[in-house]
Amino acid sequence: MGTFFPRMLFGAAYYTEYQPYERLAQDLDLMAEAGFGVIRVGESVWSTWEPREGQFDLDWLQPVLDAAHDRGIKAVVGTPTYAVPPWLRRKYPETAARSGTGQPIPYGMRQDADYSHPAFRHLAERLVRRIVGRYADHPAVIGWQVDNEPGLRLFHNDSVFQGFLDHLRERYGDVETLNRRWGLTYWSHRLQDWADLWTPDGNSTPSYDLAWRRYQSRLTQEYITWHAELVRGLVPEHHFVTTCVALGQQGLDISAIGRPLDVTGANIYYAGQEGLALPGPDEPADGLHPFFVPWSGPAWLYLQNDLARGIRQEPFLVMETNATSIGGSADNFPLYRGQARQAVWSMVARGARMIEYWHWHSLHYGAETYWGGILGHSLEPGRTYQELSLIAGELRQAGPAIDGLRPRSDVAMLLSADSRWAMEFMAPLRGAAPAWFGDPQSYDRIVAAFYRGLFDAGLSVDIVSPEQLPPDPQELVDRWPVLAVPALYVADDATLDLLRRYAEAGGHLVLTPRTGYADEEAVARHEVMPGVLRPAAGACYQEFTNVLTPVTITPGDRSLPGPALHGHATAWADGLVPEGATVLAGYGHPHLGQFAAVTTHEYGAGRVTYVGTVPDRELSHSLADWVAAVSLPPDAWRADRPASVTCTSAATADGAVLRFVHNWAWDPVDYRLPDDVRDLFTGGHLAAGSSLALGPWDVRVLVERDTERDIERDGDTPATPPSPTAPTSSRRTP
Incomplete structure (x- = not known):
C-alpha cells in the first residue's frame, strides 16, 4: 500500500466524452483549483474505444491525460468491458448473459455479457491490450481498474451450466457421493448419471443452490483474476491494479475478490440528509434513502468502510461515493452542508487511501441523468464544489498525519x-x-x-x-x-x-x-x-x-x-x-x-x-x-457521549492516535474531552475535561497528546475554531 499510495488521493470520475460541449481545460482547471489530485477515466465506453469491430480509436483519451498531467492530476484508467457495444451483441449473440435457461438478458442496460465465454474473452483481451499498451507509459497514469462492479448477475448460459457440471464432477467424483451429500433421495431427485442434473431454474434443493452460487462467484473470481493478470503483465511495476467492488453483488464473494488485486477498490454509497442522523429512527421511514441503500444511519456508512477494508484486511480505495443525490429520478436527496465532510473523515478513519466521487458532472442523458455529480446540469460550480474544495484542503493540511493511518478496532x-x-x-x-x-x-x-x-x-x-x-x-x-x-x-x-x-x-x-x-x-x-x-x-x-x-x-x-x-x-x-x-x-x-x-x-x-x-x-x-x-478495557472516549456523537480512532504511522469526533445532527453539542488533545488543523490545545464544540453535521480531528514537550509547546488554551460546516463561498487555505 505504501508504495502505491504515499499520500491520500482525492478526486472524481471524469468523462469528457459525456460533456455536451468542449470544456476539458475548464473542467481540469476547476479540479486543480479545488485541490483534486486524481481522476478515473475510460471505463464505460467500449463503443468509443472500438466503434466497429476491429476498428480502434485510442487517441481520444490522450488530451485528457495530457491536460491532467499538466495540472498535477493523476489518473486511474478503467477497462471498458462491463458495458458492451451494440455491434458485439449483434455479431456475437452467444456472449449474451442469460437470466434463465434459454433466456438472454435484453440489450439496453450493462453487465449483460457472459464474461466466462471464450468469444467475449477474446474480444475483451484484444481491446484491453490496445488500451493498456497505448497508455501504460503515460506519466499521469498511476493505476488500472479492471472491469467495473463485477458479479451483478448470475449466468444461466448453457456453457456455464456445463462448466458447473464439470466442477461438480471434480468436487464429488461420482453421482452417488453427490446424492448422499445433497440428500437427493428427497422428492426422488437421486441422480443415476451426471446428465440427470436439472438446470437451476426450478431448483428447490438448498445444497444445489449453494453449490451454484459458489460456482457463480468462482466465475467472477476467475474473470477478475484473468483480467488483472492481463493488465499487470502490460504495465510498470509501480502501477496498481484494482476493480470497483459493489458490495453485496449476488455473483460475488467479497472475501475472495481482493486476492488477485493489488488493492481493494469499492463503492461506498449511503443515505444522506436525515439518513445520516444519529440517533435517527430505529427503522428507516419510507423515502428516507435511495432504493438501493437497504438501511440508513452512520452505522451503514461505517459498515461499508469496514467491509471494504475486510476484503484484503488492509486499507482500500473508494472508487465511488456520494457527491450529492444518488439513485434514480425520484431519489433527490442532496447532502446537507457538512455531511460530505463527515463522510470523508469517516472513510479516512476506517482505512480509505483514495476517495473518488461518482462523478464530476451530472449527466444530461441516460439512465443516470439524476445521479448527481459535483457539478450539476448547469456545469457551474456550486455548494457541492465549494464544500469538496474545503475537504480537499483539509486532507492536504492533514498530510503525514493520515499517511499510513491504521484504523483501530475493538x-x-x-x-x-x-x-x-x-x-x-x-x-x-x-x-x-x-x-x-x-x-x-x-x-x-x-x-x-x-x-x-x-x-x-x-x-x-x-x-x-x-x-x-x-x-x-x-x-x-x-x-x-x-x-x-x-x-x-x-x-x-x-x-x-x-x-x-x-x-x-x-x-x-x-x-x-x-x-x-x-x-x-x-x-x-x-x-x-x-x-x-x-x-x-x-x-x-x-x-x-x-x-x-x-x-x-x-x-x-x-x-x-x-x-x-x-x-x-x-x-x-x-x-x-x-x-x-x-x-x-x-x-x-x-x-x-x-x-x-x-x-x-x-x-x-x-x-x-x-x-x-x-x-x-x-x-x-x-x-x-x-x-x-x-x-474490553475501559475507554473514556466511549463513555458519556451525547446521543448524536461518535468517536473513532486510528493510529498514525509514527505511533500517535487520531480521534475523529462527529456530530450527526442539526443541534450543536458540546463533548467533554477525556484526554488532552491537539486540533489537527488549528494546532490548538484542548485540555482533558474541557468542552469540544461541535456544530451541526460537524467533525473534529484531534491528535492525542502523549509527551510533556507537546504540552509545553501548545499551551493550555482550548482552541475552538469556527465550524467548517458554516456557509462559505471560498475555499479554506491549507
Missing part, C-alpha cells in the same frame, strides 16, 4: 458469503409478505442488527471471513478479544472447532441464531444445537420460533458485572436451555418465558455468549455495552 465480526447465499435461498426470517422460503434479506438483517448495536455502543469493528481467520486460536484472541459471529448458518467442522478453541484460549465468542446449524453443504446438522459449540456455550436448544411481534426482554442473573440487558426480541427466538450458562435475559412472554433469550458461559480462559434472538436496537446496544464491560 471487536471482530465474522461474515460468511456461504451463509448469506444459503439464507437468500432458504431464509429463516419472514418478510413483509409471507413466503415459503422467507425473506431473502434475512442474513443482512441479522448482521445489521448486531453491527448497529456495536456501533451505537461506540465500538469499532473489523470484518473478517472464515477463510481469513488465523488458524492459531491464541493469535486470534490476541488480535480480537471479542468475536461476534452473526448467523454463520453454513460452517464446516474445522471452522466451528476453531471458534470453540478461540473461546477456550481466552476470547469472548458471541453467537447468534442459526450459527452452526448447517454443514458446508447447507444440510441441517443432526445434533442438538448449537452442536459442536454446545459445551462451550453451556446451553442448547431444540426448538425455535419466528416472532411476529417484538417481545420484551426480562432481566436475568445480575451477579455478573456489567449493565443489565434491556430491549426487545424480534423476528426469531431460540428456546435456549441453560446447561451451566448464566442467563443474562429471558423472554417476557407466557410461552417463551420458559427459555433463556441470552446466556453467557465461561469456557476455558474465555467466554461464550449466546444471543437467541434478533435484537432490536435497544437490546443490541445494551448487549454491546455489556460485552465491552466484561471483555
Whole structure:
C-alpha cells in the first residue's frame, strides 16, 4: 500500500466524452483549483474505444491525460468491458448473459455479457491490450481498474451450466457421493448419471443452490483474476491494479475478490440528509434513502468502510461515493452542508487511501441523468464544489498525519458469503409478505442488527471471513478479544472447532441464531444445537420460533458485572436451555418465558455468549455495552457521549492516535474531552475535561497528546475554531 499510495488521493470520475460541449481545460482547471489530485477515466465506453469491430480509436483519451498531467492530476484508467457495444451483441449473440435457461438478458442496460465465454474473452483481451499498451507509459497514469462492479448477475448460459457440471464432477467424483451429500433421495431427485442434473431454474434443493452460487462467484473470481493478470503483465511495476467492488453483488464473494488485486477498490454509497442522523429512527421511514441503500444511519456508512477494508484486511480505495443525490429520478436527496465532510473523515478513519466521487458532472442523458455529480446540469460550480474544495484542503493540511493511518478496532465480526447465499435461498426470517422460503434479506438483517448495536455502543469493528481467520486460536484472541459471529448458518467442522478453541484460549465468542446449524453443504446438522459449540456455550436448544411481534426482554442473573440487558426480541427466538450458562435475559412472554433469550458461559480462559434472538436496537446496544464491560478495557472516549456523537480512532504511522469526533445532527453539542488533545488543523490545545464544540453535521480531528514537550509547546488554551460546516463561498487555505 505504501508504495502505491504515499499520500491520500482525492478526486472524481471524469468523462469528457459525456460533456455536451468542449470544456476539458475548464473542467481540469476547476479540479486543480479545488485541490483534486486524481481522476478515473475510460471505463464505460467500449463503443468509443472500438466503434466497429476491429476498428480502434485510442487517441481520444490522450488530451485528457495530457491536460491532467499538466495540472498535477493523476489518473486511474478503467477497462471498458462491463458495458458492451451494440455491434458485439449483434455479431456475437452467444456472449449474451442469460437470466434463465434459454433466456438472454435484453440489450439496453450493462453487465449483460457472459464474461466466462471464450468469444467475449477474446474480444475483451484484444481491446484491453490496445488500451493498456497505448497508455501504460503515460506519466499521469498511476493505476488500472479492471472491469467495473463485477458479479451483478448470475449466468444461466448453457456453457456455464456445463462448466458447473464439470466442477461438480471434480468436487464429488461420482453421482452417488453427490446424492448422499445433497440428500437427493428427497422428492426422488437421486441422480443415476451426471446428465440427470436439472438446470437451476426450478431448483428447490438448498445444497444445489449453494453449490451454484459458489460456482457463480468462482466465475467472477476467475474473470477478475484473468483480467488483472492481463493488465499487470502490460504495465510498470509501480502501477496498481484494482476493480470497483459493489458490495453485496449476488455473483460475488467479497472475501475472495481482493486476492488477485493489488488493492481493494469499492463503492461506498449511503443515505444522506436525515439518513445520516444519529440517533435517527430505529427503522428507516419510507423515502428516507435511495432504493438501493437497504438501511440508513452512520452505522451503514461505517459498515461499508469496514467491509471494504475486510476484503484484503488492509486499507482500500473508494472508487465511488456520494457527491450529492444518488439513485434514480425520484431519489433527490442532496447532502446537507457538512455531511460530505463527515463522510470523508469517516472513510479516512476506517482505512480509505483514495476517495473518488461518482462523478464530476451530472449527466444530461441516460439512465443516470439524476445521479448527481459535483457539478450539476448547469456545469457551474456550486455548494457541492465549494464544500469538496474545503475537504480537499483539509486532507492536504492533514498530510503525514493520515499517511499510513491504521484504523483501530475493538471487536471482530465474522461474515460468511456461504451463509448469506444459503439464507437468500432458504431464509429463516419472514418478510413483509409471507413466503415459503422467507425473506431473502434475512442474513443482512441479522448482521445489521448486531453491527448497529456495536456501533451505537461506540465500538469499532473489523470484518473478517472464515477463510481469513488465523488458524492459531491464541493469535486470534490476541488480535480480537471479542468475536461476534452473526448467523454463520453454513460452517464446516474445522471452522466451528476453531471458534470453540478461540473461546477456550481466552476470547469472548458471541453467537447468534442459526450459527452452526448447517454443514458446508447447507444440510441441517443432526445434533442438538448449537452442536459442536454446545459445551462451550453451556446451553442448547431444540426448538425455535419466528416472532411476529417484538417481545420484551426480562432481566436475568445480575451477579455478573456489567449493565443489565434491556430491549426487545424480534423476528426469531431460540428456546435456549441453560446447561451451566448464566442467563443474562429471558423472554417476557407466557410461552417463551420458559427459555433463556441470552446466556453467557465461561469456557476455558474465555467466554461464550449466546444471543437467541434478533435484537432490536435497544437490546443490541445494551448487549454491546455489556460485552465491552466484561471483555474490553475501559475507554473514556466511549463513555458519556451525547446521543448524536461518535468517536473513532486510528493510529498514525509514527505511533500517535487520531480521534475523529462527529456530530450527526442539526443541534450543536458540546463533548467533554477525556484526554488532552491537539486540533489537527488549528494546532490548538484542548485540555482533558474541557468542552469540544461541535456544530451541526460537524467533525473534529484531534491528535492525542502523549509527551510533556507537546504540552509545553501548545499551551493550555482550548482552541475552538469556527465550524467548517458554516456557509462559505471560498475555499479554506491549507
